[in-house]
Amino acid sequence: RIRRADRLCRKASKLDGWLDGAAPTGQMKANVFKGAVMVYRRYFEAAVSRLKDERRYRVFVHLERDVETFPHARWHRENGAVEDVTVWCSNDYLGMGQHPEVISAMVETAASVGAGAGGTRNISGTSHAIVELERELADLHGKEAALVFTSGWISNLAAISTIADLLPNCVILSDASNHNSMIEGVKRSRAEKKIFRHNDLAHLEELLIEAGDRPKLIVFESLYSMNGNMAPVAEIAALAERYGAMTYIDEVHAVGMYGARGGGISERDGVSDRVDIIEGTLAKAFGAMGGYITGGRAVVDAIRSLAPGFIFTTSVAPVIAAGATAAIRHLKQSPFERHRHQEQVRKVRGELDRLGIPNTPNPSHIVPVVVGDARKCKWLSDILLDRHGIYIQPINYPTVPRGGERLRIMPSPVHSDADIAHLVRALNDL
Numbered sequence: 001r002i003r004r005a006d007r008l009c010r011k012a013s014k015l016d017g018w019l020d021g022a023a024p025t026g027q028m029k030a031n032v033f034k035g036a037v038m039v040y041r042r043y044f045e046a047a048v049s050r051l052k053d054e055r056r057y058r059v060f061v062h063l064e065r066d067v068e069t070f071p072h073a074r075w076h077r078e079n080g081a082v083e084d085v086t087v088w089c090s091n092d093y094l095g096m097g098q099h100p101e102v103i104s105a106m107v108e109t110a111a112s113v114g115a116g117a118g119g120t121r122n123i124s125g126t127s128h129a130i131v132e133l134e135r136e137l138a139d140l141h142g143k144e145a146a147l148v149f150t151s152g153w154i155s156n157l158a159a160i161s162t163i164a165d166l167l168p169n170c171v172i173l174s175d176a177s178n179h180n181s182m183i184e185g186v187k188r189s190r191a192e193k194k195i196f197r198h199n200d201l202a203h204l205e206e207l208l209i210e211a212g213d214r215p216k217l218i219v220f221e222s223l224y225s226m227n228g229n230m231a232p233v234a235e236i237a238a239l240a241e242r243y244g245a246m247t248y249i250d251e252v253h254a255v256g257m258y259g260a261r262g263g264g265i266s267e268r269d270g271v272s273d274r275v276d277i278i279e280g281t282l283a284k285a286f287g288a289m290g291g292y293i294t295g296g297r298a299v300v301d302a303i304r305s306l307a308p309g310f311i312f313t314t315s316v317a318p319v320i321a322a323g324a325t326a327a328i329r330h331l332k333q334s335p336f337e338r339h340r341h342q343e344q345v346r347k348v349r350g351e352l353d354r355l356g357i358p359n360t361p362n363p364s365h366i367v368p369v370v371v372g373d374a375r376k377c378k379w380l381s382d383i384l385l386d387r388h389g390i391y392i393q394p395i396n397y398p399t400v401p402r403g404g405e406r407l408r409i410m411p412s413p414v415h416s417d418a419d420i421a422h423l424v425r426a427l428n429d430l
């Protein structure tokens with residue numbers, strides 16, 4: 001069929017003239033176009049087969065969580081069998097996606113105002129639930145205003161690109177380990193970019209000096225989720241103050257989990273007021289979905305008014321907003337989940353260390369076990385799932401550099417001591 005498609009395409013290029021002019025039969029044309037479409041398909045097949053050769057082809061694990069027993073879930077095997085597994089790689093870091101206050105807020109909101117958002121905020125009106133959520137977020141980070149987006153990914157893309165476009169002749173200074181969504185935001189802006197070595201203050205300062213008196217925007221994360229290390233937020237803020245730069249921090253992996261009220265590393269370190277924009281997600285520790293930025297009224301208003309990624313898409317549904325608000329309110333006044341989280345992380349690390357299973361030391365809740373080989377990493381993950389009922393997604397290139405392939409273990413407050421013992425026994429066997 002492919003050879004035939006090639007032949008048809010060659011014929012098509014020779015027949016350009018008749019395709020444009022007084023055409024022969026419709027059937028002839030239809031055959032030619034069908035052939036072309038079959039050739040297009042080869043490009044997609046080739047792209048996927050390259051990924052397979054490089055062991056980068058992603059296979060989704062078909063899971064059904066159970067609200068009563070999370071982090072346990074039902075795993076639907078390809079052969080139709082269903083088995084219980086323990087999830088060790090969920091970004092529902094604190095189990096808030098199963099929390100009764102969050103679930104009842106969502107159920108009540110759906111029952112009272114309906115399911116969807118009904119459109120963009122500009123056209124269909126802003127739901128009361130989003131107004132409340134934005135108030136809650138601005139308060140969480142001690143900022144004048146907040147703006148909710150449909151995801152953390154979109155919030156970074158929309159906010160970074162808009163800020164950099166509005167600052168004339170802006171130069172963006174971006175940490176080398178920044179997340180893809182920040183890189184896309186930098187790319188989408190028309191500003192010049194300079195990459196500073198990961199968490200390297202001296203290099204950042206060098207670039208700030210080099211940029212002279214141009215407007216400067218420093219973009220970085222507070223907690224880097226692949227290796228679990230943290231940014232020196234206060235020191236970066238101090239450099240920004242010294243050289244007149246604006247600061248944009250991604251706290252996606254820290255909000256809800258660090259700081260006395262869950263305001264992230266910037267709250268924990270007492271520097272929220274020294275960072276201009278704090279960005280976060282509602283999809284991880286807050287257990288819902290969506291992203292946001294918080295900052296000064298003027299900059300948030302400009303992004304609200306100009307960013308296409310905010311303007312031209314249906315807003316987060318009120319149901320989601322209500323669930324996120326319930327989670328944020330709960331975590332603002334309940335340190336229990338944060339303490340228990342850290343306790344379970346310590347136990348996992350302690351057990352791995354006791355058995356000599358290498359895990360990258362870092363000050364966060366993320367426990368990376370570096371395997372250093374894509375094939376072995378996938379193989380370990382497959383055996384953990386297949387034989388031990390443990391789900392840990394292999395993290396391969398391009399999410400981490402080649403050679404840095406790893407299992408990324410995410411202990412949570414809802415993992416029991418028995419879950420930890422089971423995990424460590426299985427890893428030790430392997």
Ligand code: PLP
Nearest residue numbers: 151152153179181252281283291
């Ligand atoms: N920023 C960072 C650092 C992330 O790791 C992620 C996703 O994991 C995002 C942003 C995107 O957030 P969301 O999943 O809400 O789109």
